[in-house]
Amino acid sequence: MAHKPRSEMIAETRAKLVAAAREAFGRVGYANASMDDFTAGAGLTRGALYHHFGGKQGLLEAVITQIDAEMTARLNGVSARFSDPWQGFVEECVGYIEMALEPEIQRIMLLDGPAVLGNPFNWPNQPGCIRSLTNSLKRLVADGQADVADPEATARLVSGASLHASLWIANSDDPEATSKRAVAAFKRLLEGLRTGAPSSG
Amino acid sequence: MAHKPRSEMIAETRAKLVAAAREAFGRVGYANASMDDFTAGAGLTRGALYHHFGGKQGLLEAVITQIDAEMTARLNGVSARFSDPWQGFVEECVGYIEMALEPEIQRIMLLDGPAVLGNPFNWPNQPGCIRSLTNSLKRLVADGQADVADPEATARLVSGASLHASLWIANSDDPEATSKRAVAAFKRLLEGLRTGAPSSG
DNA sequence: ATAATTACATACGCAGCGTATGTCAATTGA
DNA sequence: TCAATTGACATACGCTGCGTATGTAATTAT
Numbered sequence: 001m002a003h004k005p006r007s008e009m010i011a012e013t014r015a016k017l018v019a020a021a022r023e024a025f026g027r028v029g030y031a032n033a034s035m036d037d038f039t040a041g042a043g044l045t046r047g048a049l050y051h052h053f054g055g056k057q058g059l060l061e062a063v064i065t066q067i068d069a070e071m072t073a074r075l076n077g078v079s080a081r082f083s084d085p086w087q088g089f090v091e092e093c094v095g096y097i098e099m100a101l102e103p104e105i106q107r108i109m110l111l112d113g114p115a116v117l118g119n120p121f122n123w124p125n126q127p128g129c130i131r132s133l134t135n136s137l138k139r140l141v142a143d144g145q146a147d148v149a150d151p152e153a154t155a156r157l158v159s160g161a162s163l164h165a166s167l168w169i170a171n172s173d174d175p176e177a178t179s180k181r182a183v184a185a186f187k188r189l190l191e192g193l194r195t196g197a198p199s200s201g
Numbered sequence: 202m203a204h205k206p207r208s209e210m211i212a213e214t215r216a217k218l219v220a221a222a223r224e225a226f227g228r229v230g231y232a233n234a235s236m237d238d239f240t241a242g243a244g245l246t247r248g249a250l251y252h253h254f255g256g257k258q259g260l261l262e263a264v265i266t267q268i269d270a271e272m273t274a275r276l277n278g279v280s281a282r283f284s285d286p287w288q289g290f291v292e293e294c295v296g297y298i299e300m301a302l303e304p305e306i307q308r309i310m311l312l313d314g315p316a317v318l319g320n321p322f323n324w325p326n327q328p329g330c331i332r333s334l335t336n337s338l339k340r341l342v343a344d345g346q347a348d349v350a351d352p353e354a355t356a357r358l359v360s361g362a363s364l365h366a367s368l369w370i371a372n373s374d375d376p377e378a379t380s381k382r383a384v385a386a387f388k389r390l391l392e393g394l395r396t397g398a399p400s401s402g
Numbered sequence: 403a404t405a406a407t408t409a410c411a412t413a414c415g416c417a418g419c420g421t422a423t424g425t426c427a428a429t430t431g432a
Numbered sequence: 433t434c435a436a437t438t439g440a441c442a443t444a445c446g447c448t449g450c451g452t453a454t455g456t457a458a459t460t461a462t
Contacts, residue, residue: 006408006409006458006459006460009409010408010409013409013410029316030316031232031316031317034448034449034450035449035450036448036449036450044410044411045410045411045412046411046449046450046451047409047410047411047412048409048410048411050410050451050452051408051409051410052409052410055450055451056450106320110315110320111315111316111319111320112316114311114312114315114316115230115231115232115312115313115315115316115317116232116316118312118372119307119311119312119368119371119372120368121368121369121372121373122372148386148389149385149386149389150382150385150386153382153383153385153386154386154389154390156365156366156369156383156386157362157365157366157383157386157387157390158362158390159365160361160362160363160364160365160366160368161358161359161361161362161365162361163361163365164357164358164360164361164362164364164365165357165358165361167320167321167322167361168322168357170320171319171320171322171323172322181351181354182354182357182358184350184351184354185349185350185351185354185355185357185358186358188349188350188355188394189355189358189359189390189393189394191393192390192392192393192394193389193390193393207427207428207429207439207440210440211439211440214440214441235417235418235419236418236419237417237418237419245441245442246441246442246443247418247419247420247442248440248441248442248443249440249441249442251420251421251441252439252440252441253440253441256419256420257419
């Protein structure tokens with residue numbers, strides 16, 4: 001039989017490299033992942049890596065882009081499940097916290113990503129998951145459900161709080177219990193932004 | 202004259218290494234700082250480094266400990282300048298944001314530190330600057346000025362928000378303007394935690 | 403059919419790290 | 433006071449891992 005078209009082979013090669021790198025970065029961290037090792041694991045060499053991604057860093061960018069797309073899709077799925085916009089927003093944030101509990105996301109997106117690529121805000125494709133939060137907040141403000149003067153700024157703060165919450169949870173002795181505390185405190189924090197804020201929780 | 206006592210010489214050596222490493226880590230980042238280079242800059246060799254700190258990572262820990270102590274002292278100084286406890290707390294948070302604007306703090310404490318040592322919450326000496334925020338919040342709650350069920354959890358969220366805010370500011374095109382937005386949004390966020398929350402800012 | 407480009411693999415050199423070892427001064431003990 | 437020992441470094445060595453330069457076979461263009 002005739003071989004697959006070339007473009008498809010290339011896409012496969014790139015996908016293999018991204019997958020192998022993602023696994024290695026997630027398992028041992030970016031710095032400890034040997035290019036020779038994980039390219040060999042994918043049946044390739046460093047030559048392919050440099051050709052397609054320019055280097056280790058370029059490959060990390062590709063991995064991050066992939067993970068970010070998955071996260072964004074998951075977040076959108078969460079908020080879509082709630083008819084009440086406010087509740088949708090809150091659960092979206094909670095979903096963000098919970099995703100960041102996954103070791104791969106933590107290691108790659110929260111630790112190595114910022115350290116290697118500089119901080120996330122000037123990544124080529126500014127993380128979709130932050131944009132997602134911003135958009136949700138903007139909608140709430142437009143609907144008069146949130147009393148916030150600057151939705152974008154607030155969204156950034158909120159995403160920062162979520163991120164920190166998940167780091168905290170993931171490294172506590174009792175993640176279950178800590179998760180409950182963090183989510184509760186987080187909901188309280190958001191409640192303060194709501195129109196007509198009924199302060200006692 | 203007789204030489205200085207040995208213990209003093211040792212302290213000097215350690216201090217020289219920490220200072221040289223701090224400068225190098227802050228300037229080019231942990232990964233790009235060559236041990237040979239910056240030890241030579243301090244008039245020493247890698248031998249001294251391994252002897253005193255066990256390795257590059259141990260030296261990073263020492264640098265972080267030093268910076269964290271400075272940050273904590275500065276934060277305490279800030280909150281002490283305000284007689285109103287609530288205002289003191291707010292300004293302490295703002296101070297945290299502003300400190301994180303300094304490239305050295307950003308690079309070492311916020312980017313490389315977490316990536317190399319794992320996330321901050323299980324660092325040997327859990328960052329004093331976070332503890333400082335927690336204590337301030339606890340006092341506010343005790344005074345009935347803040348309506349928060351779990352001060353520690355809330356302090357972590359707040360510090361996460363501050364941290365993110367400073368990353369945002371530092372990388373914006375117009376740090377001045379962004380800083381104003383971030384601080385404003387941040388104050389609004391905190392306002393929501395206040396007892397009797399008057400929501401409109 | 404031949405030229406040019408693409409998609410990799412191979413080969414090479416070098417920087418940076420960790421360890422093993424050496425050395426000299428300072429302290430300790432009799 | 434004078435070994436003996438410990439501590440504080442420097443030196444030497446080998447190895448890993450990265451980036452680049454080069455090679456080569458397959459595809460595409462002319």
